[in-house]
Amino acid sequence: MRQADEFTIKNKPIASIDLMEKAARSFVQSFLRDEFDANQRIAIFCGKGNNGGDGLAIAHLLLNNGCENVKVYVINFSDKQSDDFAINLQRLDESRCKKINVSTVDDLKNMKADVIIDAILGSGLNKPLAGDYEKLAAFINEQNKKVYAVDVPTGFPSEGIIPAEYNGIKAYKTICFQRPKINFFFPESALATQEYEVVDIDLNEDFIQQQDADFYLVEETDVRELLKSRKLFSHKGTYGHALIVAGNADTMGAALLSSLACLHTGAGLTTACIPKSGLTALNSLLPEVMALPRDEYTRIENPAKFKAIAIGPGLGVSPESEKLLESLLATNKPLVIDADGLNCLADNQTLLSKVPKSSILTPHMKEFDRIFGEHEHWWDRVQTAKVQAQALQIVIILKNQFTFVCLPDGKVYINPTGNPAMAQGGMGDILTGVVVSFLAQGYSSAESAILATFIHGRAGDMLADDNAVVTASEVAKNMPKALKAFQ
Numbered sequence: 001m002r003q004a005d006e007f008t009i010k011n012k013p014i015a016s017i018d019l020m021e022k023a024a025r026s027f028v029q030s031f032l033r034d035e036f037d038a039n040q041r042i043a044i045f046c047g048k049g050n051n052g053g054d055g056l057a058i059a060h061l062l063l064n065n066g067c068e069n070v071k072v073y074v075i076n077f078s079d080k081q082s083d084d085f086a087i088n089l090q091r092l093d094e095s096r097c098k099k100i101n102v103s104t105v106d107d108l109k110n111m112k113a114d115v116i117i118d119a120i121l122g123s124g125l126n127k128p129l130a131g132d133y134e135k136l137a138a139f140i141n142e143q144n145k146k147v148y149a150v151d152v153p154t155g156f157p158s159e160g161i162i163p164a165e166y167n168g169i170k171a172y173k174t175i176c177f178q179r180p181k182i183n184f185f186f187p188e189s190a191l192a193t194q195e196y197e198v199v200d201i202d203l204n205e206d207f208i209q210q211q212d213a214d215f216y217l218v219e220e221t222d223v224r225e226l227l228k229s230r231k232l233f234s235h236k237g238t239y240g241h242a243l244i245v246a247g248n249a250d251t252m253g254a255a256l257l258s259s260l261a262c263l264h265t266g267a268g269l270t271t272a273c274i275p276k277s278g279l280t281a282l283n284s285l286l287p288e289v290m291a292l293p294r295d296e297y298t299r300i301e302n303p304a305k306f307k308a309i310a311i312g313p314g315l316g317v318s319p320e321s322e323k324l325l326e327s328l329l330a331t332n333k334p335l336v337i338d339a340d341g342l343n344c345l346a347d348n349q350t351l352l353s354k355v356p357k358s359s360i361l362t363p364h365m366k367e368f369d370r371i372f373g374e375h376e377h378w379w380d381r382v383q384t385a386k387v388q389a390q391a392l393q394i395v396i397i398l399k400n401q402f403t404f405v406c407l408p409d410g411k412v413y414i415n416p417t418g419n420p421a422m423a424q425g426g427m428g429d430i431l432t433g434v435v436v437s438f439l440a441q442g443y444s445s446a447e448s449a450i451l452a453t454f455i456h457g458r459a460g461d462m463l464a465d466d467n468a469v470v471t472a473s474e475v476a477k478n479m480p481k482a483l484k485a486f487q
């Protein structure tokens with residue numbers, strides 16, 4: 001973003017002070033949508049870098065928008081100041097805005113505010129908060145007021161490890177510029193901000209898009225580009241035959257859910273390889289799905305006849321499961337490996353090196369750590385996923401509220417869809433069915449993973465518009481509608 005900032009200033013042409021003004025304008029627009037009471041006491045805390053410069057410009061704009069009770073607290077803990085901060089300070093001095101210089105936290109004894117704007121430190125944070133800054137963050141947090149952070153809460157790193165003992169400002173909302181910070185996608189960010197909103201500040205989009213980055217946020221346009229519509233004269237053979245090796249006596253539901261999702265995502269044929277005890281349930285609940293009774297097998301006869309194979313949901317961890325997995329690994333065709341398939345890999349790490357290239361692993365956090373080692377921080381976990389996807393030449397779908405799709409070329413696609421209404425057992429089984437369905441239909445592993453995570457989440461989002469909770473089978477059944485929205 002810093003490069004985009006510089007590029008925009010050089011090429012637009014726009015002076016950095018005008019870009020700051022634009023950022024402040026976008027912030028104020030969003031802020032006033034939430035906080036429309038013009039009589040509220042608004043305290044704006046400004047550091048002396050560009051984040052603080054934004055804060056000063058925001059103060060000016062709020063006054064011009066009829067907010068009468070705006071007070072600026074200039075945080076004077078450092079002698080250094082940025083050029084644009086200095087320009088905006090001069091502008092503010094010439095206005096009627098009240099300004100207080102803060103040299104120590106004691107200067108804030110009489111501070112009164114209904115709402116606080118945090119413009120102390122932004123993306124320039126280069127070390128953990130300590131000393132006066134740490135005390136100031138604690139003071140602001142103790143006020144128990146709504147805090148709106150400008151671009152990033154003070155003390156929150158935009159990227160890298162988020163310390164477990166987070167000592168920065170706890171914002172009610174962060175209004176950030178042009179792109180979300182990567183760290184907003186990690187669960188630890190909940191310590192620093194309850195929510196975030198991205199506002200446009202007119203940075204040069206072409207430049208941003210051309211940047212060679214490690215992290216990409218999947219957007220609707222990407223999905224629209226990837227998805228192919230069903231063709232005239234196509235038939236079930238056109239859309240591939242998927243095999244799902246899943247289920248056990250007490251976890252047959254997992255196999256049914258994956259098969260249901262595979263069916264509803266459009267695979268031409270779906271076969272479920274399940275224990276005999278599940279056949280009645282399969283035949284009565286999912287008559288479209290074929291069965292391959294599993295009890296007597298420790299390997300699949302003729303796996304080559306399937307275009308795509310998934311293994312794991314509800315499978316159980318046992319020597320038989322491991323043998324089954326091993327036999328599929330030996331075919332050297334990409335597999336989708338989930339749940340107990342992953343647990344078998346964790347139990348027998350020698351199998352990991354046998355995972356065929358372009359296979360897709362779909363672990364949640366715990367499954368991931370069982371295979372690749374414990375991780376204290378999400379940042380580290382995603383770095384490991386990125387490295388392992390490259391080393392093993394596979395796709396790793398690391399699942400969470402925001403799912404990270406790590407590709408063999410080292411790129412990481414962040415999936416923005418999905419919601420807490422989906423936090424219920426069986427949701428991962430659905431994702432497996434969706435992934436294998438796309439794979440069967442001829443999409444590449446990377447495409448299947450990106451499409452599956454996005455549309456699975458979107459199907460859940462559509463349902464969550466009217467429902468507090470959505471079940472896994474509802475998400476599966478909503479896949480056709482979610483897909484249709486992209487045609």
Ligand SMILES: NC(=O)C1=CN([C@@H]2O[C@H](COP(=O)(O)OP(=O)(O)OC[C@H]3O[C@@H](n4cnc5c(N)ncnc54)[C@H](OP(=O)(O)O)[C@@H]3O)[C@@H](O)[C@H]2O)[C@@H](O)CC1
Pocket residue numbers: 001002005019020023047048049050051052054080082120121122123124125126127128129130133150151152177178201203
């Ligand atoms: N990019 C964009 O698109 C746009 C960005 N804009 C805005 O600019 C903001 C970034 O501004 P910025 O680069 O001036 O840094 P900022 O966050 O104000 O910090 C200032 C100084 O603080 C210091 N410091 C750091 N950590 C510290 C610590 N723990 N404890 C104590 N001090 C610490 C450090 O000084 P140093 O340690 O190097 O002496 C640093 O130089 C960005 O968040 C956004 O609001 C918009 O205006 C326009 C478009």
Ligand SMILES: Nc1ncnc2c1ncn2[C@@H]1O[C@H](COP(=O)(O)OP(=O)(O)O)[C@@H](O)[C@H]1O
Pocket residue numbers: 363364399400401402403417418419420421422423424425426427428429430431457
């Ligand atoms: N709060 C949430 N927001 C978005 N997606 C969620 C949320 N909770 C769960 N999901 C999605 O649901 C799925 C859960 O997978 P998993 O934990 O393997 O479930 P299960 O083992 O019960 O099938 C993942 O795809 C995950 O992204």
